[in-house]
Amino acid sequence: MATTTPTVPRPRPAPSRARSWRVPRHGLGLGLSTLYLSLIVLIPLAAVVEQSVSSGLSTFWDSITSTLAVNALEVTVVASLIVAAISAVMGTLVAWVLVRDEFPGKRIVNALIDLPFALPTIVVGLTLLALYGPTSPLHVHLAYTRAIVIVALLFITLPFVVRSVQPVLMELDAEVEQAAASLGASNAVTFRRIVLPALAPSIVSGAALAFARSVGEFGSLALITAKVQIASLVIYADIESGDTQSAAALSVVLMAISLVVLFVIRRLGARVAG
Amino acid sequence: MRASRRTTLSLRTLALVYLALLLLLPLGVVFYRTFEHGASEAWSWMSTPAAQSALWLSLIIAVIAVPLNTIFGVGTALVIARGKSRRAGRVLDALIDLPFVVSPVIVGLALILVYGQGGWFGNAFLNNGIRIIYAVPGMVIATVFVSLPFVVREVTPVLKEIGDEQEQAAATLGASAWQTFWRVTLPSIRWGVAYGVVLSTARALGEIGAVLVVSSNVAGQTLSLPLLVYQRGENPGSNSLIGVYSAATELAVISVVVLLIMTVFGSRRERTV
Numbered sequence A: 001m002a003t004t005t006p007t008v009p010r011p012r013p014a015p016s017r018a019r020s021w022r023v024p025r026h027g028l029g030l031g032l033s034t035l036y037l038s039l040i041v042l043i044p045l046a047a048v049v050e051q052s053v054s055s056g057l058s059t060f061w062d063s064i065t066s067t068l069a070v071n072a073l074e075v076t077v078v079a080s081l082i083v084a085a086i087s088a089v090m091g092t093l094v095a096w097v098l099v100r101d102e103f104p105g106k107r108i109v110n111a112l113i114d115l116p117f118a119l120p121t122i123v124v125g126l127t128l129l130a131l132y133g134p135t136s137p138l139h140v141h142l143a144y145t146r147a148i149v150i151v152a153l154l155f156i157t158l159p160f161v162v163r164s165v166q167p168v169l170m171e172l173d174a175e176v177e178q179a180a181a182s183l184g185a186s187n188a189v190t191f192r193r194i195v196l197p198a199l200a201p202s203i204v205s206g207a208a209l210a211f212a213r214s215v216g217e218f219g220s221l222a223l224i225t226a227k228v229q230i231a232s233l234v235i236y237a238d239i240e241s242g243d244t245q246s247a248a249a250l251s252v253v254l255m256a257i258s259l260v261v262l263f264v265i266r267r268l269g270a271r272v273a274g
Numbered sequence B: 001m002r003a004s005r006r007t008t009l010s011l012r013t014l015a016l017v018y019l020a021l022l023l024l025l026p027l028g029v030v031f032y033r034t035f036e037h038g039a040s041e042a043w044s045w046m047s048t049p050a051a052q053s054a055l056w057l058s059l060i061i062a063v064i065a066v067p068l069n070t071i072f073g074v075g076t077a078l079v080i081a082r083g084k085s086r087r088a089g090r091v092l093d094a095l096i097d098l099p100f101v102v103s104p105v106i107v108g109l110a111l112i113l114v115y116g117q118g119g120w121f122g123n124a125f126l127n128n129g130i131r132i133i134y135a136v137p138g139m140v141i142a143t144v145f146v147s148l149p150f151v152v153r154e155v156t157p158v159l160k161e162i163g164d165e166q167e168q169a170a171a172t173l174g175a176s177a178w179q180t181f182w183r184v185t186l187p188s189i190r191w192g193v194a195y196g197v198v199l200s201t202a203r204a205l206g207e208i209g210a211v212l213v214v215s216s217n218v219a220g221q222t223l224s225l226p227l228l229v230y231q232r233g234e235n236p237g238s239n240s241l242i243g244v245y246s247a248a249t250e251l252a253v254i255s256v257v258v259l260l261i262m263t264v265f266g267s268r269r270e271r272t273v
Helices: A024-054 A059-064 A067-100 A106-112 A121-132 A146-173 A176-182 A187-216 A231-240 A245-271 B005-035 B039-046 B047-082 B086-096 B103-114 B122-127 B137-145 B151-164 B164-171 B176-208 B208-212 B225-234 B241-272
Strands: none
Touching: A024 A245, A024 B086, A024 B103, A024 B137, A059 A067, A059 A121, A067 A106, A067 A146, A067 A187, A067 A245, A067 B005, A067 B047, A106 B005, A106 B241, A121 B164, A121 B176, A121 B241, A146 A187, A146 A231, A146 A245, A146 B005, A146 B122, A146 B164, A176 A187, A187 A231, A187 B103, A231 A245, A231 B103, A231 B208, A245 B103, A245 B137, B005 B039, B039 B103, B039 B241, B047 B086, B047 B137, B047 B176, B047 B225, B047 B241, B086 B151, B103 B122, B103 B137, B137 B164, B137 B176, B137 B208, B151 B176, B151 B208, B164 B176, B176 B225, B176 B241, B225 B241
């Protein structure tokens, strides 16, 4: 996409009222967009960074190396990695079935994939509590364990990999696969050598989004993880107890983790795409 | 790759069972728990004054936040796709994704630090009698924050895809920028805008983390529907469990409706692009 587009001579607009169609004339649009984004997003986030070091760098370091913070970060990152991995495998499988398979009710299943985006996260938490909590009809008691954290995160991140792999799989040329098969390649070999390399960038970027989302997730975990220390819940507890400095310090680390993952993935994706 | 019938069937079964276990089974249990003692009991929990005002508050917040983000979203998408400065567009494009990356509780914390008591701008507002944090305005700003990227993300690719030839033509024929926008640009991006609006609405109605931090959580005043579910769910002792489940069912029904609209708009949008 980065090829230099030849400059086509544009028809000159009539000099009277017509202007060349550039919306942010005099940069007004750009200015307003930046102002809105600053007031709502950028200035508040800057305040978090400022607050995290407001009592000096050593306090910042102390708050992110406390046992509680380190434990919470470890649990959160490990759970998110597991979720990204399972999501990558199952998401690819679901996308495959939705693209290459035909069965009655496929359109309903396809619509269902977006359910986690539509369903409020607190409802997700509550549904899992109803299913795996103390009154579980299945007598499976996972509530307040690390296992239920994984289940909740798998639920809310389901669409990421499916929706990023699906379009790529649709575009994929079946003829190459047929050629491989006619040359004697087994299904396993065709999948590993032909299909997987083509899908890999979209699987990885979907999994990275799932990871980033998992690291910061709060709503679906709020009701079901009383005894498991998750980073976002520790931040919430710090805010509630008025310790905004610790909350801000942990927030900065959490944001850094998500941003680094997304940045690295984007770079990787750009390199693969050429 | 021609999978054998057995492989196809087993893959299909695996995918469907995974989805059923992950998505449908838990939802089914909540519906069952809501109505296991009859619909009237569930209804009485949904129609308590606290529940009614929570539903209202959620709707009001969405009605303020979504139009704001729609106007901003279309404008920003135009800046990114059509703006003079490529570099400014790219920077804006990258920054827009921040709300997707930041944990909702961090959003709440950030707003407290700026608009709360002793915050960067907080005292200026408080001295004029405007309370933002632990009040409805803060909940609105938090909702705007978390639902900010959706419209931009949906509209920008459509704008890039359709190109600006028609807009140029309209300008050549003497249309003002404003006329060009309403008559040429907006009609061709409308399904993208609609899809973004639906996604923002879903997020606005369902947001909990960011709103929880900046709300005073007082029933009848600053308790949105998700917060009501959280509050009832946190103290199941003081409330019948049906109270929790019925509020959750209410939210779930709203989101299923949103999902249906999403599916319709999604397919329209794909057809036009």
